[in-house]
Amino acid sequence: MAEYTLNTPLTDADIEQLRSGDVVYITGTIYTGRDAAHKRLTDTLDKGDPLPFDLKGALIYYVGPSPAPPGRPIGSAGPTTSYRMDTYAPRLHGLGLKGTIGKGRRSPEVREAMNATKSAYFGATGGAGALLSQAIKAAKVIAYEDLGPEAIRELTVEKFPLLVINDCHGGELYTTPDLEKALAG
Amino acid sequence: MRTIPAQTIVDKVAEMCIAANRELPADVLQAFKTQQAAEENPAAKEIFRQLIENAELSRETGLPLCQDCGLAVFFVEMGEDVRVEGMSLREAVNAGMVKGYKEGYLRKSSCDPFTRKNTGDNGPAIIHFDIVPGDKLKIWMMAKGGGSENMSRVMMFPPAAGWKGLREFIIKRIAEAGPNPCPPVLVGIGIGGNFELAAINSKKALLRDIDDTHPDPEVAKLEEEVLSAINKLNIGPMGLGGKTTCLAVKIATAPCHLASLPLAVNVQCHSARHKEVVL
Ligand code: SF4
Numbered sequence A: 001m002a003e004y005t006l007n008t009p010l011t012d013a014d015i016e017q018l019r020s021g022d023v024v025y026i027t028g029t030i031y032t033g034r035d036a037a038h039k040r041l042t043d044t045l046d047k048g049d050p051l052p053f054d055l056k057g058a059l060i061y062y063v064g065p066s067p068a069p070p071g072r073p074i075g076s077a078g079p080t081t082s083y084r085m086d087t088y089a090p091r092l093h094g095l096g097l098k099g100t101i102g103k104g105r106r107s108p109e110v111r112e113a114m115n116a117t118k119s120a121y122f123g124a125t126g127g128a129g130a131l132l133s134q135a136i137k138a139a140k141v142i143a144y145e146d147l148g149p150e151a152i153r154e155l156t157v158e159k160f161p162l163l164v165i166n167d168c169h170g171g172e173l174y175t176t177p178d179l180e181k182a183l184a185g
Numbered sequence B: 001m002r003t004i005p006a007q008t009i010v011d012k013v014a015e016m017c018i019a020a021n022r023e024l025p026a027d028v029l030q031a032f033k034t035q036q037a038a039e040e041n042p043a044a045k046e047i048f049r050q051l052i053e054n055a056e057l058s059r060e061t062g063l064p065l066c067q068d069c070g071l072a073v074f075f076v077e078m079g080e081d082v083r084v085e086g087m088s089l090r091e092a093v094n095a096g097m098v099k100g101y102k103e104g105y106l107r108k109s110s111c112d113p114f115t116r117k118n119t120g121d122n123g124p125a126i127i128h129f130d131i132v133p134g135d136k137l138k139i140w141m142m143a144k145g146g147g148s149e150n151m152s153r154v155m156m157f158p159p160a161a162g163w164k165g166l167r168e169f170i171i172k173r174i175a176e177a178g179p180n181p182c183p184p185v186l187v188g189i190g191i192g193g194n195f196e197l198a199a200i201n202s203k204k205a206l207l208r209d210i211d212d213t214h215p216d217p218e219v220a221k222l223e224e225e226v227l228s229a230i231n232k233l234n235i236g237p238m239g240l241g242g243k244t245t246c247l248a249v250k251i252a253t254a255p256c257h258l259a260s261l262p263l264a265v266n267v268q269c270h271s272a273r274h275k276e277v278v279l
Helices: A012-016 A035-047 A089-094 A108-117 A129-133 A145-150 A179-184 B006-022 B026-038 B042-061 B089-103 B159-177 B195-207 B217-233
Strands: A003-007 A023-032 A059-061 A099-102 A120-123 A136-143 A152-166 B002-005 B071-079 B082-085 B126-132 B137-144 B153-157 B185-192 B246-254 B261-268 B274-278
Touching (some): A035 A145, A089 A108, A108 A120, A129 B042, B002 B006, B006 B082, B026 B042, B026 B246, B071 B195, B089 B126, B089 B137, B137 B195, B153 B159, B153 B195, B159 B185, B159 B261, B185 B195, B185 B217, B195 B246, B195 B261, B195 B274, B217 B246
Parallel strands (some): A023 A059, A099 A120, B002 B082
Antiparallel strands (some): A023 A152, B137 B274, B185 B261
């Protein structure tokens, strides 16, 4: 288990060194996007129009933050469950996306796409939204403002703490539940 | 007849919504500390450390514990001798919720099921009413996030399935949910009643304190049994392995049709936010 500090945009070399279980601190820019925003990104690609941000080396954080109270750049900002974005992720990885941040297991299709494109899946602690927001220094809505909490935001982060769940070598950090032992009681 | 001004309800409900989202219940925080000490897996210990720090930070800064401030679910017990003046009870609870979510900078998560357009005010609140004897009005508020709610299920079993069938379903459900619902979870279980009552009971069961023992010793034993079985899954905090997959199992039972054996499993994440008020 190693520790890395990485700056965005991420490169192939950044990702290749990572192994499941490593701790990574991200500094730079990350983009938020969840269900409805992913649908719009896909529709935009289908139409052949340009995306609202550059996917090359980018990180997408699956988060719908709570509103920023006065004096703060953002409200609470922990990860949402990632599987709902699984249908969209392989295509985005194919276009240069280097990583996604969320919580919960990814589909085999996403894991394959990450291996093929040298990308990774990072976990942030679910439900630790107040804590994680401390690493976010600035936030700006850059697309789909009408989606409210689901709008795409550009976040400026400093040492945003992550755990590598799936690396680009097929590694997986989540445990496989010990069903037999549990059923036996 | 006792009269309660609607505005009192509006203000109380708004306060509850804000407080529930900022203050982790004391029993849950205590359970984090106890389990942190019991864990041997360093990743599990670290997750608990973060959750404890998150709870402290939320209390200090007023930021919500979790960005998903949930759909607001209310269980209301209205005394027969109470009259609400100024608005209907439903309107008052809903208006209080809208006020609380707005003024507390809480995230609004309610949207149209087809267009997915956000309703903008987290409304309408989901309210379960009950009429009881007396002149009191009791309101429980629960902020229920989508991540854990999506892992919940209702299943209609044939009576022959028995406890063995129910137990297996519950354990498999938590195993399949894995890291998704922000473990360590609390599990509310409704057994009996019918399709909708089982679901309501499974959620209402989650209002009980973690160390509250079920009054029926037989049911209390089943709660213990399922809790210990789930914790053998080794899913652990945030799915990283460990002894603590589940903090509590709470069962609510009701008589059912002789042809049915309804079961509802309501999964509650570690951010087990709820409040109650008696007026
Ligand atoms: S499951 Fe609970 S703790 Fe996790 S993101 Fe949803 S509301 Fe927050």
